[in-house]
Amino acid sequence: MNLKRRSAILVALLVSLLLVISGCGAKTPATSTPAPADATKEKLKVAFVYVGPVGDAGWSFAHDQGRKYLVEKLPQVETTIMESVPEGADSERVITQLAEKGNKIIFTTSFGYMDPTINVAKKYPDVTFMHNSGYKTAENVGTYFGRIYQARYLTGIAAGKTTKSNTIGYVAAMPIPEVIRGINAFTQGVRSVNPAAKVQVVWTNTWYDPAKEKDAAKSLLTAGADVIAQHQDTPGPMQAAEEAGKYGIGYNMDMSKMAPKAVLTSAVWNWGPYYVQTVESVINKTWKNDQYWGPMSDGIVDIAPFGPMVTDETKKLVADAKDKIVSKKWDVFTGPIKDQTGAVKVPEGQVMADKDMLSMDWFVEGVDGTIPK
């Protein structure tokens, strides 16, 4: 064998080694440390499929915090996670594998896992599947999501009370109903305490790019905004607010660690209690294939603790509104609600139906921005 041939083979080996190593880095099936207490009993195996790395400090991170809470509360549970699983056909293979390995409950935590979840569920009738943020169910498939807009409304109150310039910036990812609903709820919150304020929106067209998100926030700060809210998965916008000596409203998790002087509060996901409840219902055989869109009263969405700059008056206003929402006496999209042109969208006394909320494609009065079509 000549030198060239040999080196070509060596290269091929090295390249494939690199690919294998990197593959391991991206998708590490991790098993939680078994709790010593129930070591004798057989464990209930529960699996989680994540679309991003657990290290995104956002969406998948929040789900994984929920998983950790589950393991802590129910020591008889043993969990497996699969990170950075691409949506579509690849996820079907991963979910099948998890079912094959004896997992009894599988949480698939991204919209794009919807059809793969349904497909795999048909083949494994004994396994319970829970799909996050979708709308298709089956005999052994339920869906779950949370009304984060309720938390956003409350953060809006804090922003509305804090702003001096009456301009609040909102760094938004993609023009889809979920994001638009969040902007509208936030704006309703702002204007409930400060009708003169407006919310200015900038789209970044990315969920995940800390530098770009930060720059988008800077453009809002230059234009006069003194509070920055975000529907983005990194703390970039909060860092921009911190550097400018202005304020911010975080998302996904408590972002105060990344910008302690800026963050008033954050709209946060809290999947833990829901995961415990769901796993318990499967154990007790009370589980049903519901479509769950959890309200704040269930604790699935909440706001993070206030920063030290938030006044007692503001805290009181937020607490009162939270009471109304949690006690279900009132919800965010209760009329009268007008759109940007001033046309009445929800008449006085009426409450918007869930299906209208889920397909929202217009801004409420007080939003300064357009929805790209």
Place this chain on the structure above:
Amino acid sequence: MSIQEFLIPLLAASVIAGTPILYAALGELITERAGIINLGVEGIMLIGAVSGFMMAVTTGSPWLGLLASMLAGGAVALIHAFLTITLRANQVVSGLALTIFGTGLSGYLGKAYIGIPVEKPFGIIPLGPLADIPYIGPIFFQHDALVYISYVLVVIIWYFMFHTRPGLNLRALGENPAAMDALGLNVFYLRYIYVMAGGALGGIGGAYLSLAYAPSWLENMTAGRGWIAVALVIFALWNPWRALMGAYLFGGIDALGFRLQVLGYQISPFFLQMLPYLFTVIILVFVVARQKGRLTAPGALGLSYDREER
């Protein structure tokens, strides 16, 4: 809002957004001038970003972080050098593998560093009297130290490449390595040096993101800037000054988009994201047409050098 109020912050933001791309592109430029194409820039930037961040958090010094990012970037580039120079592997394949490797490895290394702040990132240091020059000051001289270093670096690389003998050798290395070999210069050794230097600069590009631009570590935080840097080198026609201008142009595109949105003009973000690549294609077409089909790319770019086939 007056024109100045619009333009000055826009241009200042373009300089910042362009800096990580500029570092990575300068690194790739040197690498390609030596005749090696390295498509692993994205992976190298991520490794640089995570190692710089880890070092800065552990030691409390952003400068040690910078050093770590250079060493790590250089080390990853060494893999590429070994594969493509010594083993004469396909440079494109090796580079792509390096990107995937760097993405995975950086995520693995950085697990424990997610969501924690770095105590001392590179902060803004107005550059003495220069910062007070009207217009120019706020645009170029009210940034962090790494931005200033990038200005100096462009001058050094340009001077080295076009006004010194080793620089002439570097250019010849990418044009005709056999001739260099005949002159008695060690082609393999020199190419190793330049590929690793390029990797070190790519590492700084990543560290700029994690230690200055948005000080934090998040997996995959480069978000495609490594690829923009590769396009930028072609856009710049392998010239450091054009790389500088191109970096600010590419960096400024998003900044412009956001600021126009604030003023109420909606430009499709898809269109804006396409622009860097569109510009590159236009430049290529223009240059090829004007120079009658000959691109100014280094003549031996992407070709393995084999002494036995001289």
